Amino acid sequence: MTTAALSITQIENTHLVRCGHANWVLVEEGADLTLIDGGYPANGTDVERSIEQIGHQLGDVRAILVTHAHVDHIGGIADIVTRLQVPVLMDPLEVPHAKREYLQQLSPAKVPLLLWRRGAPKWLLDVIGAGALKGAELPRAQAFAAGGALDVPGRIVPIPTHGHTDGHSAYLVPEAGVIASGDALVTGHATSSVAGPQFLVCPFNHDRGATDQALDNIAAAPAGALFPGHGPVYEGSLAAAVEQARAGRTRMRP
Ligand SMILES: [Zn+2]
Numbered sequence: 325m326t327t328a329a330l331s332i333t334q335i336e337n338t339h340l341v342r343c344g345h346a347n348w349v350l351v352e353e354g355a356d357l358t359l360i361d362g363g364y365p366a367n368g369t370d371v372e373r374s375i376e377q378i379g380h381q382l383g384d385v386r387a388i389l390v391t392h393a394h395v396d397h398i399g400g401i402a403d404i405v406t407r408l409q410v411p412v413l414m415d416p417l418e419v420p421h422a423k424r425e426y427l428q429q430l431s432p433a434k435v436p437l438l439l440w441r442r443g444a445p446k447w448l449l450d451v452i453g454a455g456a457l458k459g460a461e462l463p464r465a466q467a468f469a470a471g472g473a474l475d476v477p478g479r480i481v482p483i484p485t486h487g488h489t490d491g492h493s494a495y496l497v498p499e500a501g502v503i504a505s506g507d508a509l510v511t512g513h514a515t516s517s518v519a520g521p522q523f524l525v526c527p528f529n530h531d532r533g534a535t536d537q538a539l540d541n542i543a544a545a546p547a548g549a550l551f552p553g554h555g556p557v558y559e560g561s562l563a564a565a566v567e568q569a570r571a572g573r574t575r576m577r578p
Contacts (some may be wrong), residue, residue, distance in 0.1 A: 330366075330374050334558045337478060340551040343367060345451055345514055346396050349504045349551050350378060351478035358477045359388045359404075360495055360504045361397040361553065365455030368403025374477035378429040382408065390414040391506025391553060392464070392492040393422035394429050394498035396451065396551065413468040415482065418491025420501035422465035428489045428530040432457075438515055438525065447514035452506040473498070480517050483541050485509075487534030488524070496545050503547045508538055509569055512555030521550070521558055522572055536573065539566040 331342040339350040346363035347373060357380055362371050387410055388401055405412060414422060416503050421428060430438075438444045473479040483494040485508035495504045505530065512519050529535045542550075543566040550558040550565060558565055 328370060328530070330370065330377060332374060332377060333347045334378075335502050335549055335557070338497045338500040338502045338551065339374075340557050341371075341380055342556070343370045343374070344454060345447060346400075346454070347551070347553055348374070348400070348493075350375065350380075351480060351500075352378070352380070353477035353479075355380075355384055356386045356477040357384045358387045358389060358403070358480060359385050360480075361391055362388070362404060362508065364396050364399030365399035365403065365453075365458050365460055367400035367454065371400045371404060385410055387474075388412045389468070389474075389476065389480065389495055390418065390465070391494065391504065391508075392420060393418055393462065393465075394489070394507070395456055395458075395460045396454075396552065397448040397506065398422060398457075398462055399455055402460040402462060405462065405464060411466055412462055412464050413466055413474065413476070413484075415484065415491035415493040416467035417486065418489060418493065419465045419467050419490060422462040422463040424459075430528055441515045441525070442517060442530060443514045452516075462466055473526040483545055485538040485541055487531045487536070488529050490530065492538070494542060494545075496547055498546075501511065501546070501548045503542060503549070503552050504551045505542060506553040508535065509542055509550065509565065510541075510554040511550065511558050518572065519555070521569045524554070524567055536570065539569065542566055
């Protein structure tokens with residue numbers, strides 16, 4: 325089992341957990357928790373450790389939200405839902421993806437597009453070690469209810485950000501003024517040579533044009549911090565973060 329170091333940053337009731345090449349988010353409401361994403365297949369026990377580090381236990385999780393069904397976001401959840409009977413919710417368009425009725429993920433055949441990038445060979449070895457090739461699926465995936473705040477701890481509000489995958493969703497935590505942005509907008513990645521708000525490099529995005537358009541919804545959200553799917557916390561204007569990502573969009577190309 326992995327014993328990777330955890331780095332946890334808190335704003336109000338919301339915690340960004342960074343572990344290896346994966347991030348996930350924990351949202352508190354009293355004794356209850358919502359988990360957003362869960363890292364690679366090897367990260368199930370790391371998710372549980374992160375919950376204990378913020379003073380809770382796994383049984384406090386009342387709901388799991390998914391930004392999108394890539395293996396580095398649902399692998400750890402697949403492990404946890406074998407132990408927890410809680411709803412696993414996502415955008416309606418992402419449900420068949422999470423059930424693996426199809427797969428919108430970088431295929432092994434396209435990995436050579438990345439390997440010239442500094443950091444990519446080590447990243448590849450690391451993520452294979454974290455179970456990337458094992459894959460993951462969520463047979464219990466359900467669509468969240470349309471319209472406004474969800475009935476989950478933290479009263480979290482989905483922000484549609486289709487593009488990285490067809491049903492990608494970011495999540496606004498109103499009490500903290502934080503957006504968990506998944507892979508719609510990140511602040512770093514092992515295959516990127518720059519820091520700060522940015523798109524993931526092109527081969528990771530299923531629909532590059534839609535990925536760009538979706539950032540309008542993040543720029544307009546009432547939040548002052550970004551908890552991304554990869555990279556550290558960003559605090560400041562989200563409109564400025566989106567502008568910075570768009571200014572550097574050439575980095576989306578392989
Ligand atoms: Zn992704």
